[in-house]
Amino acid sequence: MGAAYTRTSNNPERILEFDLSAELNHGKAVSNLAYAVASELGLDHHLCYELAIAGMLHDIGKLKLTGYINGQENDPLVIEELKFVRMHPTLGYEELKDQGYSDFILESILYHHENYDGSGYPSNKAGEEIPIGARILRVCDVFTALSSDRPYRKAFERETVMELMIDEVKNFDMNVFIAFQKVVHNT
Numbered sequence: 515m516g517a518a519y520t521r522t523s524n525n526p527e528r529i530l531e532f533d534l535s536a537e538l539n540h541g542k543a544v545s546n547l548a549y550a551v552a553s554e555l556g557l558d559h560h561l562c563y564e565l566a567i568a569g570m571l572h573d574i575g576k577l578k579l580t581g582y583i584n585g586q587e588n589d590p591l592v593i594e595e596l597k598f599v600r601m602h603p604t605l606g607y608e609e610l611k612d613q614g615y616s617d618f619i620l621e622s623i624l625y626h627h628e629n630y631d632g633s634g635y636p637s638n639k640a641g642e643e644i645p646i647g648a649r650i651l652r653v654c655d656v657f658t659a660l661s662s663d664r665p666y667r668k669a670f671e672r673e674t675v676m677e678l679m680i681d682e683v684k685n686f687d688m689n690v691f692i693a694f695q696k697v698v699h700n701t
C-alpha cells in the first residue's frame with residue numbers, strides 16, 4: 515500500500531470522523547429547510563411534516579457505518595472509505611424500515627444521495643425516478659453542509675455556497691432548486 519493512499523486520524527480530509535452533536539445539528543437544519551422547501555413546492559402538509567422527519571433521520575446510517583470501520587481506522591484505502599460512506603443511505607433505510615415509518619420517509623432517506631442526472635448513489639436513479647422527498651433532501655443537505663463549519667474548513671459564505679451549488683446544478687431538480695432559492699432568499 516503506497517503512502518499516498520493511506521490516511522491518518524489527524525488528516526484534515528478524513529471523511530469518516532463521526533461527531534454526534536454535529537450530526538444532530540445537521541439533521542435539524544436539513545429538517546427545517548426541507549419542510550420549508552416542501553411547503554414552497556405546495557406539497558401536502560402531511561408530506562411536509564414527514565419530510566421534516568426524514569430530514570432529521572437522513573444520515574442515521576452513519577451511526578452503523580462507524581461499526582464497520584472500528585479497528586480499521588489506520589489502514590483504509592481512500593476508495594474503501596468511499597465505498598463504506600456510500601453505504602449509509604441503505605444502512606439507514608434498513609435500520610428504519612421495520613419501525614413504522616412511511617414509504618415516503620424511507621424512500622426519501624434511501625435516495626437522498628441520488629443526483630438528478632443519474633450520477634448519484636446507491637441506485638443511479640435519475641430525474642423523476644428519484645422520489646420528490648429525496649430530491650428535496652438532496653438540495654437541503656448540500657446547502658446545509660456547505661453552510662456549516664467542518665473539522666477541516668470553515669463554513670462558506672452564503673454567496674459562495676450559491677455559486678458552488680450552481681456549479682453542481684446538474685445534481686438537482688430545477689423546480690426544487692428554484693423553490694429552495696425562494697425560501698433561502700426570504701430568510
Ligand SMILES: [Fe+2]
Pocket residue numbers: 572573602626627
Ligand atoms: Fe447523507
